[in-house]
Amino acid sequence: MLKNSEFVSKLRNSGLRPTKQRLKICEVLFNRDKTFHFTINDLAKNISENFNEKISLATIYNTIHAFKDKGYLKEITISSDKSYFDTNITKHHHFYDEDTNLLIDCNDNEIGKVNIKNNITGKKISSVEVLVRVASDTQNQN
Amino acid sequence: MLKNSEFVSKLRNSGLRPTKQRLKICEVLFNRDKTFHFTINDLAKNISENFNEKISLATIYNTIHAFKDKGYLKEITISSDKSYFDTNITKHHHFYDEDTNLLIDCNDNEIGKVNIKNNITGKKISSVEVLVRVASDTQNQN
DNA sequence: ATTTAGTTTAGAATTATTATAAATTAACAA
């Protein structure tokens, strides 16, 4: 549960003015007990259905991208046509359920630390992400 | 270096007839010493520039997707707007160089085995993929 | 050879995302 002033600083830190629309987006994203995963489409639908406001897609894209660039959101891309954002910005990995198309956060009880023995010379690691795809036993496996 | 008959069986196994266009695609993809990464665009350009043939995008998409579904190609998705295919279909992980936008295969000397301690109940693991993003030290990190 | 069903193709349709430009609004200085 974050307060309005916290939304304002998230926006300011991302180089954005706190407008009515952006504060509404913050409320939907960050005014929760638990983090969650969403697509741009989910978010747009959520706002237009649950609040009787319509924020234009351009505004949604621009706000989400600024948050992503600033690190207030993480993007998890499953395939060229499925991309999710995660409000959990701590280092963690994911299960992806191919039956339900749902992402599930992992913690250290589920996936041990990834051991990177050698990195590319002259480069710094900016992130390490593991994606474990799962499906029901009866499903076709690749 | 694969022979024509091997391309034919790859195609047949993928439920596709071996046509002139598809065999050309096979040649470009599989008639090599080393595996490689490509985008659909790369592939289309490659074919139209290096051979003076033009295979329609529809055919390229259809063939690549059939190969992917059958497991003759792997897809590695970097972000919603960058997706690569890999002709290396063995289990392996990737570095992604954010400076050059290049994917680099990892082997076990670089990334140790990922330890999955607990899986989702009732589900089977279909793949485990690690993506390590790297960038030059001076680069902006998220 | 003939037939049948799968394939190729250009171009249309669709989808996701980004750009545009006019109307609106936040910020700030007077």
Added chain:
DNA sequence: TTGTTAATTTATAATAATTCTAAACTAAAT
């Protein structure tokens, strides 16, 4: 406050990537 400036919102247009369509073509099987 109020007025000015610059950022923002918005609907819509533009772009890009992918999929669909239907007519012409081709492989496979009589």
